[in-house]
Amino acid sequence: MTTKKQVKNARVTMHEVASAAGVSIATVSRVLNNPESVSADLVERVESAMHALEYRPSRTARVLRSGQSLQxxxxxxxxxxxxxxxxxxxxxxxxxxxxxxxxxxxxxxxxxxxxxxxxxxxxxxxxxxxxxxxxxxxxxxxxxxxxxxxxxxxxxxxxxxxxxxxxxxDNRAAMYKATAHLLALGHRAFGLIGGPLHYTTARERQAGFLQALHDAGIGEDSIWIEEGDWHIQGAYAATMRLLERARLPLALLSVNNETTIGLLKVLQEKNLRIPEDVALVAYDEMPWASAYSPPLTVVNQHxxxxxxxxxxxxxxxxxxxxxxxxxxxxxxxxxxxxxxxxxxxxx
Incomplete structure (x- = not known):
């Protein structure tokens, strides 16, 4: 059985438009594709019928008929x-x-x-x-x-x-700014869960992180870096490795949104508190970042x-x-x- 709702949602055809306007299908086609070849009265009748029936012409069919290519x-x-x-x-x-x-x-x-x-x-x-x-x-x-x-x-x-x-x-400047923010809050031990260094993006973010620490006089014995793979499981493993070496409290930075998820999973499993045990800046704004407890400081790439x-x-x-x-x-x-x-x- 066909319901009224189904009839309303069905695609209206050119035949129905032609019938409502009292013209031929060929006339409807000319109005759509070559309106200057049709009288103003017929154009008005066809357009009124299309509006009343909520007719939407298929763009694909139109460009095929015209010989153009679909962009x-x-x-x-x-x-x-x-x-x-x-x-x-x-x-x-x-x-x-x-x-x-x-x-x-x-x-x-x-x-x-x-x-x-x-x-x-x-x-x-x-x-x-x-x-x-x-x-x-x-x-x-x-x-x-x-x-x-x-x-x-x-x-x-x-x-x-x-x-x-x-x-x-500007990936280098973005990570420099994020690291400088943590430095201004008094943090002096830093970790980075990075990305694969064959990506220029990962290299630039790591370079910005290290440059900010170098400019602040932070020694290498207070910096820990582990390379992830941009994905959740790789970040999870990299965070585990880093926390085995680093000392707490620690300021930690991630290089993308999936890295942040893997990192947070480790912190939850180890019952490490944010920001008391681990301060965190996440790279990439995420829909849930402001609703997390505590809300996450993030680098927004727009x-x-x-x-x-x-x-x-x-x-x-x-x-x-x-x-x-x-x-x-x-x-x-x-x-x-x-x-x-x-x-x-x-x-």
């Missing part, structure tokens, strides 16, 4: 479950969906082979360009894209030696805005392939909450 771009990341990447994607959608540009999403799972397959599939789909968070920093992995003149915009990091448009935060800028850069490159390369470096925001404490402060 689409590729969006490629290493871990689609990471909320930072999904937020960047939302920012891309904010700019492209209103322009009726489809987005083909690829997930490499941190595997170069999967990454290459994703790119090839996107090119087979005839994407106009690709917004990518590549997993390698090596030029040789991506030089073929430049040779094929594929418009590319990178975010998060840029492979060395390639002139791709990009948008990212992922939605990064997505906006990446989309604008790609559209610009697609429209003007010969324009100079643009690299947009954003300033991060340190959101201070309750996870850092102050040395000497009462619990």
């Amino acid at each position: 689409r771009i590729g969006f490629l990341v290493s871990n689609i479950q990471n909320s930072f990447f999904t937020d960047v994607l939302k920012g891309v959608e904010q700019k492209l969906i209103p322009q009726e540009i489809a987005i083909v999403v690829g997930n490499s799972n941190d595997d170069l082979r999967y990454e290459e397959i994703n790119i090839e599939l996107m090119l087979q789909e005839q994407v106009g360009g690709i917004i990518a968070q590549f997993i390698s920093s090596q030029r040789r992995e991506y030089v073929w894209l430049t040779q094929r003149k594929v418009p590319v915009v990178c975010f998060d990091h840029v492979p060395a030696g390639l002139e791709f448009d990009c948008v990212m935060v 992922p939605l805005y990064q997505g906006n800028v990446a989309a604008e850069l790609l559209l610009s490159r697609m429209n003007d392939p010969e324009r100079p390369v643009q690299q947009v470096i954003l300033e991060s925001q340190l959101i201070v909450r309750g996870s850092c404490g102050s040395v000497g402060a009462a619990p």
Whole structure:
């Protein structure tokens, strides 16, 4: 049995529009695709019928009939479950969906082979360009894209030696600022759960951390670093290793949102208190960070805005392939909450 709700939600056809307007299907088609060939009276009748029936013409069918190509771009990341990447994607959608540009999403799972397959599939789909968070920093992995003149915009990091448009935060400055905040609160023992150092992003964040400590005169015997893998389980293992060596109380920094989750799991299992035993600055704002107990101090990379800028850069490159390369470096925001404490402060 068909309910009224089902009838209302069913897609209205051109035949129904034509019947309501008292015209032929061919006339409806001309109104949609070539309205100047139809009298003003007929256009008004057809548009009134479409409005009354809430008719929405299929854009795909329209472009196929016109012989045009459906505009689409590729969006490629290493871990689609990471909320930072999904937020960047939302920012891309904010700019492209209103322009009726489809987005083909690829997930490499941190595997170069999967990454290459994703790119090839996107090119087979005839994407106009690709917004990518590549997993390698090596030029040789991506030089073929430049040779094929594929418009590319990178975010998060840029492979060395390639002139791709990009948008990212100043990772070194962001981590310097976060570490300086902990230093200003009186902390003198520091740990970093880092990322794989073949990523420029991980190297820059670690460099900012170390530079702030060096500038403050903190000795190497008060600094502990363990390399994670950007993921929860890798961060869990790295935090376990670091706490076996470090002394408490400790100021600890993480390099991305999944690293923070793995780190927090260890602190909970060991019954270590934030900020009394471990002060914490997390890299990446997360939806739950302000609701955590205590609320987490975080480095905000503005992922939605990064997505906006990446989309604008790609559209610009697609429209003007010969324009100079643009690299947009954003300033991060340190959101201070309750996870850092102050040395000497009462619990």
